Amino acid sequence: MAKVVKYAFICNECGMHYSRWHGQCNSCLTWNNITEVHIAAISSTSILHNKNFVGYAGNDSINKVQQLSTINIKKLPRFSSGFKEFDRVLGGGIVPGSTILIGGNPGAGKSTLLLQTLCKLASQMKTLYITGEESLQQIAMRAHRINLDNVNLYMLSETSIEQICLITKQEQSQLIVIDSIQVMYIANIHSSPGSIVQVRESAAYLTRFAKTHGVVIIMIGHITKDGALAGPKILEHCIDCSIMLDGESDSRFRTLRSYKNRFGAVNELGVFMMTEQGLREVNNPSAIFLSHSDNMMAGSLVMVIWEGTRPLLVEIQALVDHSILSNPRRVTVGLEQNRLVILLAVLHRHGSLQMSNQDVFINVVGGVKVTETSADLALLLALVSSFRNHPLPKNIIVFGEVGLSGEIRPVPNGQERIAEAAKHGFIRAIIPYANIPKKKLSTMQIFGVKKLTAALEILDNF
Structure with missing residues (x-):
């Protein structure tokens, strides 16, 4: 009759099992997280033959080996949560x-x-x-x-x-x-x-x-x-x-x-x-993340991100200010800070804008956490707008990934993003050249860019 061990040492962080106590977990490398736990001795054979056990299904329901081609792949039945x-x-x-x-x-x-x-x-x-x-x-x-x-x-x-x-x-x-x-x-x-x-x-x-x-x-x-x-x-x-x-x-x-x-x-x-x-x-989540102010503000821009299976319009705000510190601050809320550091280097190398002596603050309005790279171009243009104190039009949206060589790379679901922006009344868009829709939209003026310098030139014309 097989019996399990009564005592075990388990890491509280990752759940790794040990036969004795360790100061550091070999799996997650954390310290002082391994604790001793007491596990009751349960007979495995008694569980199998106990019909009161909730997992007991009887001998007639023992799983059988099946061929992949014979498995029923009908759509799983679902019901709404309300x-x-x-x-x-x-x-x-x-x-x-x-x-x-x-x-x-x-x-x-x-x-x-x-x-x-x-x-x-x-x-x-x-x-x-x-x-x-x-x-x-x-x-x-x-x-x-x-x-x-x-x-x-x-x-x-x-x-x-x-x-x-x-x-x-x-x-x-x-x-x-x-x-x-x-x-x-x-x-x-x-x-x-x-x-x-x-x-x-x-x-x-x-x-x-x-x-x-x-x-x-x-x-x-x-x-x-x-x-x-x-x-x-x-x-x-x-x-x-x-x-x-x-x-x-x-x-x-x-x-x-x-x-x-x-x-x-x-x-x-x-x-x-x-x-x-x-x-x-x-x-309509996009409506709650957009500013309802009619005034043009420097450093504020609307981008289109992709969340799961739908586009979402989110406002991004940038504040660039002269720093009195020897090590200027880089603060982000809703964006990855390491991504900001990379984009600042790209902006310096390929946009000829130096912000090494400036404090940079980034905020995504509404508490949304942006994890995809389609926000790169919008982030850079918002930084330039704040740095030059040059307000941007309220009816423009921006999305696109920026590479280390200054190229603007396409993003997935470009046409769906543009359609979502048009539905909310936006009439201008700066997007990757590869994301330009084949059919021209009569209600929106689209600027397709291949390089960061081209996006900055369009920004100067507004």
Whole structure:
């Protein structure tokens, strides 16, 4: 009868296992993160022959080897969450039997979003909201405050994973929410809730249950001070979809972004607005990120970025000011700082503009984090506009990648970006020459550029 080891040494950062304690993890190279955990001795044969185990499916359902050509590849059935923005982030809707992990800062609205989702779906299927952190009265008060129709929504206050799976099976629930995974525990594991072993095993247990019984499980996860999901990295590996709900404390807007999705595109973005009636989806996100001022301002420019499967118009602001420090500052909000340093070098070499004695501040309006290189050209033109104190027209958009030799490289989905800008009333565009549409647009004047110097010449003519 095989038995697992009772004690193990596990890295809290990456989940690496060791037979004895180490000061430094050989996998992630962090120090003092390896802790000793107590694991109960569980007989593997007893699990296989225990019909009360939730993962037991009987001998008739043993998996068989199949040829790739014989596997059914019909489109996965999905159902809507009730929010178009939530469905977009999930890849088109919720897939039965999937496990979803949603994280975010305290107070971002994770519980509110999922409570609203369950109330929308309660009339179509049997839903269950399981809370381990708040009392049922607190959940009921929140639902009453945002005027939710919660007649068909069932609630449960429980932290035992075995009991949760047993009750879910008895109630025949089709969609359950776990709030949160950090307070759940498995009885056979002698470790406190929230520990790396409990979080890992609880998530794996719930994932097996979801796959076996076709139940959708949405888990709420805490985040660390660095903004990453708390717990071992294997927590993100075993689930199907990982989502983060972000929002500044002084802003009413919330962004929902997927970082892993086995059923759709990653880096998909959904935008919500926090109101007195809970979270409401924003159907036109580009409008909230654009300035509504009619005055022309130096250093302000609108760019078109690509988020998941759709274009998004975002305003970028640059401030270049003389520095009194021996080492001028380079501050970016929403952009990678190393990318700014590279582009400043390109601007000096191929644009003949020296900013080594200038403080440079970059801000992407609305708290959007830009990760793609299509913002390069807009960033450089905004820097030149601020450096020369030369305001740019409000009806112009810019996108394009800038190479180290000063060439303007094309970006994907160029025509979709131009169409999105035209829909919002923009009549001029500076874009890579290779992204010029084949059919001329009567409502937009397009300037295609191959070099950075050509873009700067066009800027001087405005």
